[in-house]
Amino acid sequence: MTPVTGADDSAHNLHTAEEGKLGKDEYASPLHRDSLSRVFVQREGEEYDDDGHVKRTGTSLTASAHIITAVIGSGVLSLAWASAQIGWVAAPIGLAMFALITYYCSRMLADAYRFPTPMGPERHYSYMDAVRSYLSPWQVVACGVVQYVNMVGTGVGYTVTAGISAVAIRRSDCFHADTTGTAVCAISNNPWMLAYGGMQILLSQVPDFDRLWWLSIIAAAMSFGYSSIGVGLAIGKATQHDHSHGTLGGVQIGVDTSSWGKTWLVFQSLGNIAFAYSFSLILIEIQDTLKPDKGQPRTEHKVMKRATLAGIVVTTTFYACAGLIGYAGFGDSAPGNLLTGFGFFNPYWLVNLANTMVFVHLVGAYQVYTQPFFGFVESRVLRAFPKNHFVTHEYAFHVPFLGILNFNMFRLVWRTLYVCFTTVVAMLLPFFNDILGFLGALGFWPLTVYFPVQMHIAQKKVRRFSPYWIWLQSLSFFCFLISLAAAAGSIEGVVQDTKSYTPFHTNY
Template identity: 55%
Template sequence: MEAGLGFEVAKGSEAMVDFDDDGRVKRTGTLLTASAHIITAVIGSGVLSLAWSVAQLGWVAGPTVLLAFSLITWFCARLLVDCYRSPNPTYGKRNYTYRDAVRSYLGGMNYKLCGVAQYANLVGAAIGYTITTAISMGAIKRSNCFHKHGHDAICEASNNKNMIIFASIQIILSQIPNFHKIWWLSILAAIMSFAYSSIGLGLSIAKIAEGIAARTTLTGVTVGVDVSASEKVWRAFQALGNIAFAFTYSNVLIEIEDTLKSDPPENQVMKKASNIGVSITTVFYMLCGVLGYAAFGNDAPGNFLTGFGFYEPFWLVDVGNICVAIHLIGAYQVFTQPVFQVVENWWHGRWSRRHLLTIEHVVSIPFLGDYPFSFFRLIWRILYVILTTVIAMIFPFFNDFVGLIGAVSYWPLTVYFPIEMFIAQAKIGRFSATWTWLKVLSFGCLLVALLGTCGSLQGLIHSVRGYKPFKSA
């Protein structure tokens, strides 16, 4: 992305495209589209594991950790928003990507480290969304089976088949050329996230209203009853990773900000969008985590939309899981477009004189308008979708994978780089009061991230034991 959209466009197509003063495609994003992108990125598959996470931590630590991650994410996002332009956050030079911002403020080594953390997280999120969508699609099939054949029937669904279906859809959607063109998909996905979160909340409330009290405790799952002492510790660590993953969106924040119009200033609009996005998701997260735990207690499932027994009302559970699948189709694109763009810009820079490899053909699609097409984009994006799908088939462990992604990436992308860039931008003196408390915040989040990583790795290793890759169900 650093080089901008420097590839060539087929002759005669220039008149069809409007450009900004820096020669890039004109930005048309608004507060609505930015908020939709954020909600799509934040309210992802992570919400489904929150009831399980609260169950591991209990009534005291669970909601407290949720609220703490929300406040930290919101605060650091506001710091990161001002790094879109440098050196002046309102009128400086645009940084088109998160890595560009890190390079402008912190230099080359941090730029490289940021690239590793960001793109590993984005690829990991794509894999996690593939796993989650397959689980939700399988839940629909099993709920219908239970409804038709009875609650004691043996009902199975092939996750591999569902992943292939999901991949087929993504292969088509991945041909959408850039972030600017997926605004409608993000709005649809954001609506779906509200829908399935609301359904999950409604089902939790209905389960609570049944009057059969679930067993809950102040400290979560009980040693000697639900888990062993070591399992209690590892699960608590993994819960931290799951909650961190649920609040992850900083890895695409600058890319989202780069879709906004320049008037009013991008950072002002993005701060409002972050306020809207984080506030809404925090409310939903607290409700899903707390009510989900109240409904299921210490036996809360890893995915709370698949934990209602697939019984009546089976159709409502089906609708919820359909909404999950549609939302994650959009979320996959939000997290994958930055990966597509960085590879394609590198390719176009590498082969700038090879017209056959870099030329863009503008294709007119009915009802959708003009879209640029290139053979490299077609082939590379298909291969990427196939790769993420194959990895998801090999490691289809939802909670473990989600926790690992969240724990590894939350600290560097959500906390460390935004704080370091703010210190550089504001020229805050070493060992001053502000410098000290920002460093303490960063170090505390690092410790939490390390604990979450250890817990998720232990869970993943435990899940892999005896597992046979590509099994049918």
């Protein structure tokens, strides 16, 4: 293990030259001034991009894998339930609407990756960097709060889902091992959440997001695997004789729920669908791993748009299969989690395999959402304590399959405490659909629609009250209403669930 105390002379010279070039230029972007605090350790034999960063190697394939990993996760498992709340008419319309809105706004966000300056377009390293360049200071603060709270919440949601999938496997094994037919098979998901948290503590020590590309590839493969199994099992269930395939309007008032109950369930289902498409909060971070098209410098936005289109087409196809075929299989009584809803369905080993794939997938998905948050906190701490040995002292060591990694004590302590926090919160609030619905509501309007629209207006200098400006603002307001309704429905769901739940004790 070799100590690395900081950048070498070439990195220092780059930093000093950039400061001299900018000086107090009033046209220097906030991003460029902010990026001067980044110190890159340059090594012989490595190539570098225009910002002094080690040359990015990401492609549309790896970006699509990151998107699919982030999107096809907990969300796909809740879509059959969401479809059951709104019925055969609204469910496909809702899926198509959220897909189109997400893709439309993601294109705007991809264009915001670089900010024009007199010295050329500068990169944005995070979503907040982009907002800082184009919008006002209060919007930067609002963006940071929403984005990073959403990332933390997603970590909690993924921990809950991983625990649920592990418990589903154990219950299935328990039931089939029982020859008397009297086993209760009530199992706590707390040990499985703790095991999942332990894995995340280890993976969280990898300091660089792009070093985990292989984990995203594996996780994306798991997504296809368990989604395909779920769809196949749903088709088998839907073809059974005398089977209810759902209704045009979903769960029925007076039969399945009350009028107010139906309203809350519809709102909550919108949040679940919104969460299923939630990846905009890490789009800029994913885009910052990309190399431009060959022979076309500064075209990362084109690569990202291709990756976004591919990712959304693939995920929407899976969503339509999982959500609509799952609804056809279970009807209005569709479970909150598609794979756990098959219960002790035979072949039970296939259901167990699917839930194992869910667990493995969520190991990778957690990192896709969490690494940007780690980077945000650590860059702020480094800036605040640039001479603190605990924060800055680095050790370089070789890890099989990952190459040379840097290690320091601050990362070890801070990242471990963070994973412990998300694990404990997940154990306190293990409510699958309610948590997903609230996260979808929290992130959909501000991160997927509002900020991309406002940055696009600023970037393209869209004239106020022009037809195009009115269209963009109307879209934003419509999505705000959807998020508001989804949040209300999810909060109501949490209130109802807590009435019959004892923290750390209730089994499933």
